[in-house]
Amino acid sequence: MSPSGALLLVLAAVAPAFAHHVGAYVPTDNEITTNFKQIKFSVQAGKFDVALRFFETGPLRADMRARAGSLPRGLEAGLSAALAAGDAAEVERRLMVFFAALARDLALDAERRTADPQLSHDARAAIGARFLEAIWRYYNLVDFAVAQRDDKTSVAVRLAFDEAAGYAKGTAAPAGLREPLARIAQVLSVLIESSTPARRGS
């Protein structure tokens, strides 16, 4: 065998060394989404006393309080009252408003940060992708509730999200991210507005 043939053989033999098992990561719930699921499943099971306890002692309520300035007035008190009254539809609506607000605030923040001209193309795309992941984590929880009330809003958010994800993954200018992010924020703002108790007279 020639030396070059032997070298090729060795390289072919060593090729598997370029692949290593480094484990897999499956994103998990954070404390807010976990608490949301606790409340939601308790409500679905008709255990409103359990749901109320999860709400009163859980991080979701603490987060609602911390973000009170950017949430519709009375959202927390209304949710607490709905749980105490055993009103499942109202609980779902208020939780939907809360998570829509979380997603909207993230979309606004993402829009601002991806507009920073001092950041490189890759850095802006990476920031956009991370924000989109966080937005979807929250919006995904209430998309069904949104679609039940207003399927156009649900479709609009999904389309804008897909468009933004395309910009974040692709080679196109990350400046393109801003428009769909702004659309997500705008559509969710309208949803929150139209679902607030004051507008509904509840």
Place this chain on the structure above:
Amino acid sequence: MIPASRTPVQWRVPPVPVLLTAVVLIVCAEAGGASMVRFKLELTRWARNAMLARPAVHGLLGVRDVDERVLDEALVKFDAGLRLFHLHAEGMGLVIVAMTTVAATLASSPASRRPIIALLTVGGAGYPLGYLLWSGLIPYYGLERGKTIAEWLVWIPFGGATIVALWWLAGLVALRLWHH
């Protein structure tokens, strides 16, 4: 059933330094596994603090909802690196013992036996350390850069050495079978 005319193989023990290397590797695997459990909280806290001290490396943005996912993934991989070290060090210790025994017994020529045993020992003992190195690098260099460093410093050279030695040994054993 082995034919009566065939001479039974007389198994030969590999050199003592090779066996010592394998045993020490397995001891490290067990000590590493036990330490992971004993110091899980301290290790996680250390890694998290080291990552928080280097926000640019990990792309942390100061937004809890975004950063927690990044930190969580890095901590899961940090833990996975320690687990994979434990697993590979145990496994490669046994691979060294088994394969160098085969080489010591069946590779009759010292010209091939010595390099095969050396490659198996060095490659087998070094490869698992790549996982330990990767875990240690994650908080300082991030997931991908840490992985690249561990790959080029440890996984590719040591893993490659082991693979070359195993193919070489497989070829020798096949050749021996052919001649018999």
